[in-house]
Amino acid sequence: MLAADPALAGGTPAVQGRGGILWFAGRFNAASGAVYLGFGARMCIVRAQPNLGVMPPLDSNQKEIPMPAGKRFKITCVGAGNVGAAVVQYCAEMDLGDIILTDIVEGLPQGKALDLTQAAPIRGYNSVVTGTNEYKDIEGSDIVVITAGLPRKPGMSRLDLLEKNANIMAEICQNVVKYAPDSIVIVVTNPLDVMVYTAFKKLGFPPERVIGMAGCLDSARMRAFVAMELNTSMKNVDTMVLGSHGDDMVPLPQYTTVSGIPITRLMPQDRIDAIVERTRKGGGEIVSLLKTGSAYYAPAASSARMVESIIRDERQLLPCSAYLTGQYGLDDVYIGVPVRLGKEGVEEIVELKLADEELQALHKSAEEVRTGIKGLQDMNLL
Numbered sequence: 001m002l003a004a005d006p007a008l009a010g011g012t013p014a015v016q017g018r019g020g021i022l023w024f025a026g027r028f029n030a031a032s033g034a035v036y037l038g039f040g041a042r043m044c045i046v047r048a049q050p051n052l053g054v055m056p057p058l059d060s061n062q063k064e065i066p067m068p069a070g071k072r073f074k075i076t077c078v079g080a081g082n083v084g085a086a087v088v089q090y091c092a093e094m095d096l097g098d099i100i101l102t103d104i105v106e107g108l109p110q111g112k113a114l115d116l117t118q119a120a121p122i123r124g125y126n127s128v129v130t131g132t133n134e135y136k137d138i139e140g141s142d143i144v145v146i147t148a149g150l151p152r153k154p155g156m157s158r159l160d161l162l163e164k165n166a167n168i169m170a171e172i173c174q175n176v177v178k179y180a181p182d183s184i185v186i187v188v189t190n191p192l193d194v195m196v197y198t199a200f201k202k203l204g205f206p207p208e209r210v211i212g213m214a215g216c217l218d219s220a221r222m223r224a225f226v227a228m229e230l231n232t233s234m235k236n237v238d239t240m241v242l243g244s245h246g247d248d249m250v251p252l253p254q255y256t257t258v259s260g261i262p263i264t265r266l267m268p269q270d271r272i273d274a275i276v277e278r279t280r281k282g283g284g285e286i287v288s289l290l291k292t293g294s295a296y297y298a299p300a301a302s303s304a305r306m307v308e309s310i311i312r313d314e315r316q317l318l319p320c321s322a323y324l325t326g327q328y329g330l331d332d333v334y335i336g337v338p339v340r341l342g343k344e345g346v347e348e349i350v351e352l353k354l355a356d357e358e359l360q361a362l363h364k365s366a367e368e369v370r371t372g373i374k375g376l377q378d379m380n381l382l
């Protein structure tokens with residue numbers, strides 16, 4: 001584990017002296033790790049260390065001045081591969097909290113954490129990033145993002161991959177239960193909806209604390225394609241993509257708008273159809289370009305967006321894989337639906353009015369997920 005003193009995670013160096021607020025300007029001494037600040041009549045020292053954190057300031061009598069109180073969140077990312085490392089990068093850049101990156105490969109999370117730590121002075125974030133191979137270091141995490149898993153290799157069937165990743169998920173969940181029993185868990189590992197169902201069963205957490213990331217990504221892809229088609233700002237585009245993460249996903253053009261204007265008024269139907277199709281195949285398009293590996297920037301950005309909505313209690317309405325108990329006529333399955341994401345996790349599952357064919361597509365998508373769940377049940381893994 002890299003050295004990371006939690007006491008260093010104090011936030012910005014707010015400096016105040018007894019008897020008045022002091023303005024400071026100072027110099028950082030790399031050898032001693034101290035910042036010397038001059039203030040006319042008084043002298044105040046802020047102890048700082050190069051690994052991002054700032055300790056509480058000292059007054060001229062060397063007594064600590066309390067830092068402003070405020071909770072620092074602890075975020076764990078399990079899996080330090082392409083997606084995991086990028087999740088950590090985005091979470092750090094958003095200053096969402098201090099971050100633990102863990103993996104089974106020795107040195108990998110430590111190396112990436114150190115690299116991200118060295119980017120901090122330039123990017124200007126305060127998150128303390130720590131790499132580890134020890135599960136005990138995730139203790140007390142508020143949020144755990146699971147990106148660990150194996151990719152499908154040549155000769156491996158879908159069922160083989162399911163079995164391998166379900167075993168990985170079981171081992172991770174056992175440790176999350178042990179060390180972070182109050183956390184909210186976001187699953188990213190594929191096949192997504194089956195893996196988040198597996199995590200839900202293994203963790204035994206209430207369903208609002210176990211969520212899958214996929215719809216955010218699929219919606220982001222659709223937003224990008226709409227904006228590219230209309231040569232407009234990505235920020236103006238809103239979309240909703242439901243269903244399972246894969247070819248059976250259900251993009252909803254009727255809920256796609258540009259600054260509130262439905263896209264049906266902005267482009268012909270054949271262009272909308274092409275965008276829907278490209279969204280469905282969005283992951284595959286990137287795999288075929290990369291040749292090895294799969295997308296990670298947009299998946300990580302989508303995961304970080306979910307973390308942000310929870311940590312900042314933003315209650316964003318985002319499409320996520322959530323456990324259904326009758327909504328949309330589906331029960332005991334994880335599938336992508338619009339949810340309100342806040343500090344409790346899934347605070348509401350929003351039931352949209354869907355056209356008959358959209359509802360049928362959602363049910364077909366759920367059947368695909370059930371097939372995967374059944375495969376794991378048949379192997380006694382669930």
Ligand SMILES: NC(=O)c1ccc[n+]([C@@H]2O[C@H](COP(=O)([O-])OP(=O)(O)OC[C@H]3O[C@@H](n4cnc5c(N)ncnc54)[C@H](O)[C@@H]3O)[C@@H](O)[C@H]2O)c1
Nearest residue numbers: 079080081082083103104147148149188189190213214299
């Ligand atoms: N839900 C989505 O929309 C979405 C999008 C992109 C990728 N993914 C999935 O995310 C996962 C990660 O993708 P990636 O590109 O980062 O893959 P990657 O191969 O780069 O990284 C996976 C990491 O998991 C680690 N790992 C394996 N077993 C582990 C274990 N038992 N404990 C801890 N770590 C372990 C590996 O060592 C590796 O570093 C894959 O399953 C991928 O299919 C999902």
